[in-house]
Amino acid sequence: MDIQSTFASQTPFQDNIVAVILQVLWLAFFALYMFYGQKIQVKIMLKEIEASLFRLKMMRNRGREITISTIKSISKNGDDPTERIDRLLEHVYIPPVNLDPSGIIRRLEHLINVRDFKFKEEVKMMIPDADDAQINNLTNMIEAATALNQIYKTVRHYFLIGKKTSSFYIILQLQMILPQIMMETKAYARALVAFKNGQPIGDGIGPLIAARLMRGSELYEIADDTVIGRVPMEGRVAYVLKAKGPGGNVGKPGEAIRQLLEEKEGEISRIIIIDAAQKFEGEKPGEVIEGTGVAIGGPGVDKYKVEEVATKYKIPLSAILIKEGIGDVVSTMRKEIADSVNDAIDRIKRIIRETTKEGDSIIIAGIGNTIGIAQ
Template structure:
């Protein structure tokens, strides 16, 4: 009788098992691809399968957006409860879907005035709604509520729009629409994440990246005792730099507001002209979105009004500058969208002092003693006084 060692038998059995498993995997692999190929030849089946897989990806983004809306709403309602509002939920229900309809642009005559009216009226309406609930509310708390409701409104709009196109793509079985949603949905999720972070930052009264302009202006205003209000939620003061008269303008802090800088600059220049003098230069300082690859806090200069405004404030400066032939300089500090609306980064804060020196150099370089210059720090002045 032939003797076979036990270990050789075990090895043979193991080898046989491995070969059987390999053959099974290869068979299943073949069946899987055969099914895929067969499905591709059946009209509509392949597209529906793709639609199903892509829609799941988009649905994840929509769910994330919905969670951001719920969280921001809860934060806003808690804030209102802390301020002793009688009906926080009812107030949020009124403002969460609030909108402003753009003025008619087929006939562009006076479109800026109409846009300004609608925007200001909307802001005043929200403010009056808050004051109706609590006439004695302080300015800081009021601005926090205004910003918080704006965030809830913006997040709700983003969520509803993406959800709308997802449902439409499913109803129409549109693979192309679903592809587009798959590409843009992550971008809007990122934007929503930034808004959600911004809400928490504003409620803490912390300066944000967009406060770079007001921070630069405050560097000049802090040693000025005689300040005045040239327009709504905006403050100004006059200082002197080597014989030049510099009128500094910023939103009135430390409330979370951007003020009405265009109207302020217009009123100041008209006042200077009525006094028999003239403004020789306007300098605007603002945060600006950087391109990928650019450094946060990097400084650049150019010409024009550095301001992310829909139109009314920016054009007010352009019109008064054109009327009196005043050059407009722009100094910007670059940052991302998230960095602009969340807590101010170290790089941005350190850039403020560099911009102060930069602006002083511009004034000395492009004006002469006796000239009057208007310096405008543009941006949200949350947490930044004057």
């Protein structure tokens, strides 16, 4: 009984000791978190970013190797293209000044044309006997490798700045957008394979639909790298245009539409633009929707030209959009996207029947990169 009573008398004291120890530990943890919690978070985020940066570097290096090896395999002169490729990977595009917006589209178009010409000339110097399709495909490949290089260097820049300054907000912002950056980078990495093999990519759905519509018709080149055909459709005359394939090329659809409208003096009942559009999460790739306006992406030169000339002649604009994910646009075309062609054509014909009269003339433009897609 004495032992039991002694043990019972010590239990409350021991419980108090445990409670005090737990409280001290909790206060110590709270103080540690208050003073060092953010630093610990920064260290964890930096480790995660560093791991992603390593993967970006691997994809960048892989893209460079694929580009160099592809050019070596095609070239017959035996010259090593490594130095020239490395120089192109560091090439930067400087946009025109926009403080005075007057004439900016004209200046922007000039700079884009100069840049495209430079890349193609560089490819010709490396492979003098390459045909137009090979030149366009290799130019696309170099541009994809350049994009991989720029993405890697940009992420590395902000990673090192955040690490040097221990800035929580720089590191936090980088970590927040890194998943989307990785998705886009993986898409560019897959695009290299498509450009190497000359395979159609998701962005080519517009030219693919246009090619289906103009099949069997007589074609001619209306603008640089842009072909057009006169196609009878639903009792109307459809002028169907696309970039000249099968090399990787987007053509000049804006200039082509402008020239055609000027030639016809505005006697066009409707313009229908077909292009890929980014889907929302939860939507299925290859879903076809309709819209109003000029569905042309990119820097805006072609979009501006079409809007200007359509406004001048008061021509209504319709859009057929095929939904695609970020990774689908520059990757090899998925079956779901290719299968949307028939649905898109049915919608085009319905729009023509409902909004125009028999005997009218319309323009149908398939927008996008026509790699792997002939006329």
